[in-house]
Amino acid sequence: MTTYSAVRTTGIYCRPGCGAKPLAENVSTFELPAAAEAAGYRACLRCRPYRVAGTVADEAPELVCRAVQLIIAGLLDQSGEEALGTRLGVSARHLRRMFHDHLGVTPDQFARSRRAHFARRLLDDTDLGIAEIAFASGFGSLRQFNRAIQEIFRASPRELRDRRRRGDRLVADGGLVLRLPFTPPYDWEATAAFLAAHAIPGVESVEDGVYRRTISLDGEPGVLELGAGGDDYLLLRAHLPFWEGVMHVVDRAACLAGLDCEPIRARAHLSADPDLGPLVAARPGVRVPGAWGPFEVAVQAVVRDQLPTDDATEALQKLVQVYGVPVAGLGHGLTHAFPGPEALTGAELVGPLAREVADGNIVLEADLEGLVRSLETVTSTRAAQEIALRLGARDAWPLAGESERLRPWRSLAAVYRLTSVS
Template identity: 35%
Template sequence: MHTDFDRCVRAVRSKDARFDGWFYTAVLTTRIYCRPSCPAVPPKDRNMSFYPSAAAAQQAGFRACKRCAPDASPGSPRWNERADLVARAMRLIGDGTVDREGVPGLAARLGYSTRQIERQLLAELGAGPLALARAQRAQTARILIETSELPMADVAFAAGFASIRAFNETVREVFALAPTELRARAARGNRPATPGVLTLRLPFRAPLNPDNLFGHLAATAVPGVEEWRDGAYHRTLRLPYGHGTVALRPRPDHIDCRLALSDQRDLAGAISRCRRLLDLDADPEAVDTLLGTDPMLAPLVDKAPGRRVPRTVDAEEFAVRAVLGQQVSTAAARTLAARLVVAHGEPLETPHGGLTHLFPTAEALAGLDPAALAMPTGRRATVVRVAHALASGELALGVGSDWERARAHLTALPGIGPWTAEIIAMRALGDPDAFIPTDLGVRRAAATAGLPATPGALTRHAAAWRPWRAYAVQYLWSADDHAAARMPSA
């Protein structure tokens, strides 16, 4: 979009927040870059230039606006809508892969050469993987500086910088302030209420309907790993460097996020996973506009627009839980998962409320004797089979995985049918077009709405909903009066 000068100018002049994260506005006279919705008076057209990423703007010598904080924009929806190389690379960079494994590690995960990845990222985003990772490090550093009491040296290494000098230079270059000056500015605002807890605001594109999003997470919460408490969804997190807990609470214009991490180096990855869990980088206007063209689906869209797809913070965990949920009620699936957690999960040294365990790893489950699992016989074998495929690397469900290849591997495993493969594609892989026409709730809602109720006919009708069929499922599920379709009242 950044190449359409006139359209970008119109978005900037109307301060249209829907375009935040789609492109960045660079002001040639002040040498700053902003989000399209920046509240400052827009510059003259001739003094504007547009970039596809914050990293590209930084590479061109622009610094971040102190007023609109463009690095805190919602992420571009493109990376969660697509399954091509650039989108997969961006999801991996967002998860911290370059900081942990370098560009060669990123290339190895994607199955391409570093040169191919560099070339494609430069062509679409104006910046290579190192520059994109550096922009993310700067954002992580700003969050730690402003929301924690960590010494600056600890902030530097937690944000992924190799040296304090690189940290200082990057912060000055991007924000035109020294790290201590950034902290002094933030000190005039709210400080963290609880030592060791990072309090963040996760932005999103409006509208956002939290009912099915938080309702589903609360209704399916696994005791010990997740809980709904005090108006917020809480859960444990297994992260590359350690573990943590998070509390997520919906607000009118943001999601309140409170993170407690055993290792601050996991901050960027934890934020990325929370955003992914709540589908915060979606473009609800594009989704609802298309789905609303179907006269039988339109009433559900018009009644409560902005529904998101509840996803997951751990794709491997969700795959196991999807198997546990085959052909049983939500309550029964929670019971089976809770037993698995108590028997094979990792206890937290310091429990947080009802959060006592991390969900078992695929490696821990792969080595089990199926007979040791307290569940139906057929389900036991499938759980261990899926866990072994994940632990061996045969089945890849991470943020950089190939969606169609993952589907093929899933459906080749005995005990994994179309419903399970598609629910994993929808919530673990994040495919916005995943569709489950055989689901009983979908079929019942379709019949009530006047849509075809048989799987084949519904699939043919739903071709017009592509590429947003996963969102259509959320609207259909919302037609049922069950706990997962509404946010808990307390």
């Protein structure tokens, strides 16, 4: 977990490795940039902490992690903390207390900091205009954007753009290229292999270490390409119909790659296991891949649970061809955007799942126990556990065999098992 150091005498916070050498008695530490900013500190111009992964450690309670996932998905862009608490079944007051105790900020402060940091990266890395960056980062107005950037970085967006360094700008011959930062170790090879094994033909592909997929934004098609970048970041190339809200596209891509949470405690716990320990030592950067779309992952798991691997792959391809939205001219085997639940209510194999999701009887953002319990009405426990794993549950177990000793980190343990087999 990255720990940020804030210096009381200068009002500046830094990431580890910064050349500044303040006196220890003047330093306070924070686990998130948002917490340092909420305490009145501004980001260091030398080490630029907004360019590193500001992830939530896996020691945070699952309720907080689920709330963070909803914030990443953009829930607070159009509503407030009351709506977030309602979605999670708790009061806004309780949620704020949980965030303050474990992250040092309120949900609103966390969301605001994420928007500002993402905007700062766009100012550095891209040639998007100031107004485009404001709306791409989830701000509701240019005035709100300018105020937040001035408060957090003590400079206007135009001044920050003028300060960017020569090597920051990412030149692309098509699409928008962005860095997805992570804290090492991170094993992209293992993640790409997992995504390849679970890819839905026509919607996803993995070729030469690059993951590609179709997406739909307000009914308009887009394509994402994700691959290795540098020692502490992946590279995402996004071909999108518009830039508004692109922050949430980027955040969802990071979740898909398993970059949204550092498995510090999970890795330490599994390292002590006699069977898994050698796997963790050999590949310490393995993480739990997430999902682009919850319903898409659920359909994939339900089909693969009912059919042998080759038959399931063929069935998924046919399902996409019949019910998906065609997208022409993409190459790399990409042909369709994945259909929504309403389109699949009459489909063979997945109709019951689609109807329950469409009717609101299955909520794919529920906690592990509630999610598995509702999914077991339409599929097997194994498939339900696989879906929960991909949707961020930390203790899902879609494999056979005894696993009690691996609690509460069975999701990462399962990914180690699956990637070691592949």
